[in-house]
Amino acid sequence: PPAVAVSRLAERVRETAEVPPPLATRLRRLTRLTAPENAGRLPARTWAQERTLDRYSDHLFSNMLFPVRIDEAGGRYAPPAESVARLLALSRAEGATLCLLCLLDHPPTPGESAAIDALRQTIAGRPAPCELLIRIGDPDHWTKEVGLLHDLIVVDTAMAGDALPVILRGLARPLLVLGDAPVELPRRALLVHDTRRPLDEAIFIAAYLAERWGVALTVLPLSNGRNTHEIAAHISDYLALHEVAAAFLDPIRPDARAVDRIIATGLGGGYDLLIMTGPARGQRTNYNQQLTAMNGAILQRWPHAALIAT
Numbered sequence: 001p002p003a004v005a006v007s008r009l010a011e012r013v014r015e016t017a018e019v020p021p022p023l024a025t026r027l028r029r030l031t032r033l034t035a036p037e038n039a040g041r042l043p044a045r046t047w048a049q050e051r052t053l054d055r056y057s058d059h060l061f062s063n064m065l066f067p068v069r070i071d072e073a074g075g076r077y078a079p080p081a082e083s084v085a086r087l088l089a090l091s092r093a094e095g096a097t098l099c100l101l102c103l104l105d106h107p108p109t110p111g112e113s114a115a116i117d118a119l120r121q122t123i124a125g126r127p128a129p130c131e132l133l134i135r136i137g138d139p140d141h142w143t144k145e146v147g148l149l150h151d152l153i154v155v156d157t158a159m160a161g162d163a164l165p166v167i168l169r170g171l172a173r174p175l176l177v178l179g180d181a182p183v184e185l186p187r188r189a190l191l192v193h194d195t196r197r198p199l200d201e202a203i204f205i206a207a208y209l210a211e212r213w214g215v216a217l218t219v220l221p222l223s224n225g226r227n228t229h230e231i232a233a234h235i236s237d238y239l240a241l242h243e244v245a246a247a248f249l250d251p252i253r254p255d256a257r258a259v260d261r262i263i264a265t266g267l268g269g270g271y272d273l274l275i276m277t278g279p280a281r282g283q284r285t286n287y288n289q290q291l292t293a294m295n296g297a298i299l300q301r302w303p304h305a306a307l308i309a310t
Helices: 002-015 023-034 047-057 081-094 110-123 139-147 157-170 201-213 228-241 258-268 286-301
Strands: 063-069 097-104 130-136 152-155 175-177 188-194 216-222 246-248 273-277 305-309
Touching (some): 063 139, 063 157, 081 097, 081 110, 097 110, 152 157, 188 201, 188 258, 201 216, 201 228, 201 273, 201 305, 216 228, 228 246, 273 286, 286 305
Parallel strands (some): 063 097, 063 152, 097 130, 152 175, 188 216, 188 273, 216 246
Antiparallel strands (some): 175 305
């Protein structure tokens, strides 16, 4: 939507403030032309703030990006057919455009070109809008560039380890890891809410999935003990506002045992989706590094789908 595009272009203007003309000059001019005359300085907005209006009037994820590493030497040709089928099911449920981004760090070999053509044929003629892009160069760079205008980044388990740091640090977009279990749409979600974040996009997304997709929701607070009951009451009130009921588990501490306890709770409760807090946007802090490390450790052991909200 135009308002979202302007917000993200404005963020890019700020990022390129030190870049010499003409790029920065043209971006500033474009932002002025598309913004209201009395807008003044456009404030930086989180992804959740950009999507709030559409969350109530339309779908939350209007477009999804699936980066695919293509590397014949490394044995990477294309994602499994079941992963693509699950992607198509997700995009149909959201009415979203699905973009398959084929990433190569060299011009494609004949075998790699054949794999890309096969992937193109897989999505051809599907009822959900799909497109396929090919980018040659640094995969992290192109994931960030193309991901700027997407609402959800989806990766399979094999790519999660490679993509996690760049997506969480550089894109500030929700990341969905498909997992190995062949579940197209989740039915039971465990929300691991880090109470150290005053505004948590994980709650925003969890409420949407429960309200729009009918996902049964359970909340597991990750807390150091301060204001836990107050924060849990705030979450409950927010969910009630959206006519969502959730079960609340006893909080756990964000210590060395947290990963084991989260995995045990998720597997023991039969959840097929894990929703976790991601790092705070635009900040490089010890807290963010610890949170990213914890998320990575969980993804290495969690067999089902996992969504990291930033």
